[in-house]
Amino acid sequence: MLLRIMKNNLLFSIGIIVCALWILIAIVTVLVPSITPYSYLAQDLANRFQAPSSAHWFGTDSIGRDVFSRALVGSRISLIAGLITIALASLMGMIYGGIAGYIGGLTDEIMMRVSEMVMAFPGIILAMTIAAALGPSLHNTLLAMVIIWWPNYARVMRSMVIANKENEYVEAAKSLGASHFRIFFNEIMPNSLGPVLVLATLDFGNAILLFSGLSFLGLGSPPPTPEWGAMVADGVLNFNYWWIGTFPGLAILTMSVGTNFIGDSLRDFLDPRLRKEI
Amino acid sequence: MSDDLLDKDLLRISNLNVQFRTSEGVFKAVRDVSISIRSGETLGIVGESGSGKSVTALSIMNLIPNPPGEIKGDIFFNGQNLREMSPEEVRKVRGNEISMIFQEPMTSLNPIHTCGKQIMEPLLLHKGFTKHEAKARSLELLKMVGIPLPEQRFKEYPHQLSGGMRQRIMIAMALACRPKLLLADEPTTALDVTIQAQILELMKNLRNEIDSAIIMITHDLGIITEMCHSVAVMYAGQVVESGPLKELIREPLHPYTEGLLRSIPTITKEKQRLYTIDGTVPSPFNMPPGCSFQPRCKYSNPICSEQTPDLIHVSEERAVRCWRHAENIGIGNRSVLHG
Numbered sequence: 220m221l222l223r224i225m226k227n228n229l230l231f232s233i234g235i236i237v238c239a240l241w242i243l244i245a246i247v248t249v250l251v252p253s254i255t256p257y258s259y260l261a262q263d264l265a266n267r268f269q270a271p272s273s274a275h276w277f278g279t280d281s282i283g284r285d286v287f288s289r290a291l292v293g294s295r296i297s298l299i300a301g302l303i304t305i306a307l308a309s310l311m312g313m314i315y316g317g318i319a320g321y322i323g324g325l326t327d328e329i330m331m332r333v334s335e336m337v338m339a340f341p342g343i344i345l346a347m348t349i350a351a352a353l354g355p356s357l358h359n360t361l362l363a364m365v366i367i368w369w370p371n372y373a374r375v376m377r378s379m380v381i382a383n384k385e386n387e388y389v390e391a392a393k394s395l396g397a398s399h400f401r402i403f404f405n406e407i408m409p410n411s412l413g414p415v416l417v418l419a420t421l422d423f424g425n426a427i428l429l430f431s432g433l434s435f436l437g438l439g440s441p442p443p444t445p446e447w448g449a450m451v452a453d454g455v456l457n458f459n460y461w462w463i464g465t466f467p468g469l470a471i472l473t474m475s476v477g478t479n480f481i482g483d484s485l486r487d488f489l490d491p492r493l494r495k496e497i
Numbered sequence: 498m499s500d501d502l503l504d505k506d507l508l509r510i511s512n513l514n515v516q517f518r519t520s521e522g523v524f525k526a527v528r529d530v531s532i533s534i535r536s537g538e539t540l541g542i543v544g545e546s547g548s549g550k551s552v553t554a555l556s557i558m559n560l561i562p563n564p565p566g567e568i569k570g571d572i573f574f575n576g577q578n579l580r581e582m583s584p585e586e587v588r589k590v591r592g593n594e595i596s597m598i599f600q601e602p603m604t605s606l607n608p609i610h611t612c613g614k615q616i617m618e619p620l621l622l623h624k625g626f627t628k629h630e631a632k633a634r635s636l637e638l639l640k641m642v643g644i645p646l647p648e649q650r651f652k653e654y655p656h657q658l659s660g661g662m663r664q665r666i667m668i669a670m671a672l673a674c675r676p677k678l679l680l681a682d683e684p685t686t687a688l689d690v691t692i693q694a695q696i697l698e699l700m701k702n703l704r705n706e707i708d709s710a711i712i713m714i715t716h717d718l719g720i721i722t723e724m725c726h727s728v729a730v731m732y733a734g735q736v737v738e739s740g741p742l743k744e745l746i747r748e749p750l751h752p753y754t755e756g757l758l759r760s761i762p763t764i765t766k767e768k769q770r771l772y773t774i775d776g777t778v779p780s781p782f783n784m785p786p787g788c789s790f791q792p793r794c795k796y797s798n799p800i801c802s803e804q805t806p807d808l809i810h811v812s813e814e815r816a817v818r819c820w821r822h823a824e825n826i827g828i829g830n831r832s833v834l835h836g
Contacts, residue, residue, distance in 0.1 A: 387599055388605050390599070390605075391599055391605045396588045396593055409609045
């Protein structure tokens with residue numbers, strides 16, 4: 220099934236292959252740490268700023284750590300950050316938007332205005348403010364990302380719920396004596412999930428991008444944890460040694476482009492008007 | 498009506514008023530409707546689109562969205578006033594003792610659940626069945642509504658079935674808890690004629706089998722004559738005439754009923770122009786003074802545009818909302834009539 224779909228859709232296959240590869244790398248480096256040519260923490264001050272060579276495929280950084288090993292290990296934290304952010308933000312947004320849409324009226328107005336207050340700020344600036352105020356650490360950064368991200372899902376969920384709650388099967392369920400809880404979770408919610416899931420896949424790459432951006436600005440895990448964004452920042456400080464920043468940058472690029480390809484194809488597939496044979 | 502007669506009524510609606518507050522003003526969808534029905538009976542409610550038939554049915558179920566809707570009046574079901582029950586209590590009645598069949602079988606089933614799951618739902622909700630019992634009963638119901646290969650249909654999704662099949666599924670859902678009262682809101686409008694006949698036949702058999710009362714809402718007089726014991730004719734939110742089917746058809750009292758009956762095409766007569774009632778239903782925001790049928794009525798008197806007629810009981814079972822009959826039996830305000 221997956222193979223058949225991939226045969227007909229080039230972008231989708233590229234996305235799947237790239238993401239699968241990164242997920243595989245992340246899992247393998249956790250399970251078998253010795254698979255990387257060097258330890259991602261091992262410093263070798265004698266070999267600082269080595270250009271890419273057969274010994275160090277992606278060269279070494281300012282304190283002689285192997286960029287290739289660090290780039291591989293860095294996939295772990297980016298994937299987890301993206302996953303947690305999207306999972307929490309979409310869950311929170313779905314519940315919030317779902318309640319607003321289902322109740323409607325003044326409650327809806329107030330709830331949506333509150334979420335728009337969050338959306339009114341440029342995302343990365345608000346995230347920086349929150350993360351800086353709470354103190355730079357991984358989980359504060361993730362918290363900041365969830366805070367700026369959930370309103371997107373709330374909006375989508377709300378509009379889906381508003382559209383779906385007028386359906387006749389909802390009235391039919393009411394006439395059968397179903398409770399509000401049951402109607403919401405059993406009738407409306409499953410019919411509203413599609414667009415939210417697509418948005419989540421599309422956003423996964425963006426979340427990784429934003430996380431890299433924040434860790435580039437020094438708001439991620441404290442060093443020496445290998446993070447792609449922090450590694451790029453390191454590359455900027457040592458601008459003459461192009462490999463330090465370029466390779467983690469490429470890692471960010473491939474991961475976010477890959478997830479975007481998947482999300483795009485998924486949207487096309489779920490929207491009948493855009494559906495082609497995927 | 499005497500008191501012991503009232504007690505026999507399974508459902509008695511008295512002075513039901515439903516209005517919607519909209520930006521254009523207050524829209525009175527149902528005005529002073531009083532109807533009653535006994536177990537085993539079928540009551541037909543006929544009327545044009547917008548005459549308040551469906552709103553009446555929805556207010557029995559308390560499914561009118563509020564706001565903008567407001568319900569006033571009493572709805573007695575089995576001696577209990579549904580209007581005074583808590584939402585929790587009403588929910589226990591819905592789907593259990595009163596259930597409803599909707600007009601659109603294509604959209605009234607949830608596309609993401611299997612048919613079986615949807616039929617099991619009321620059983621799990623109201624009867625406290627286990628999944629296993631509910632499944633057995635659902636298969637029984639599917640057989641009862643004449644669905645071939647019930648085991649297989651049980652697992653299928655609504656989009657895999659035809660309209661007639663889906664309407665049978667809806668009926669199976671509505672009948673799952675053996676309701677005392679079944680509200681059928683144009684159950685066959687979306688179906689073609691052969692399927693329509695089958696569904697009506699099915700409903701008749703089921704009525705006899707479980708002895709429930711049916712309120713049949715339709716704009717098709719053919720269905721009424723096929724199915725019903727008594728009829729209420731609605732016009733612009735009011736019941737304009739009610740009574741036993743045969744008498745009402747033989748001798749319609751209200752000019753609107755007369756018009757409706759005359760505008761049924763016949764196949765026995767030679768080609769002739771079909772009778773129509775001139776004019777259109779008045780806008781609910783701009784009701785004419787007096788009788789709301791008066792602008793279209795060929796018997797209209799001066800009093801008709803001055804005073805609204807009451808629903809007058811011309812016999813034990815028949816009632817009509819028309820000044821002509823008020824005059825006949827001497828209730829009319831003669832000074833206004835002649836002065």
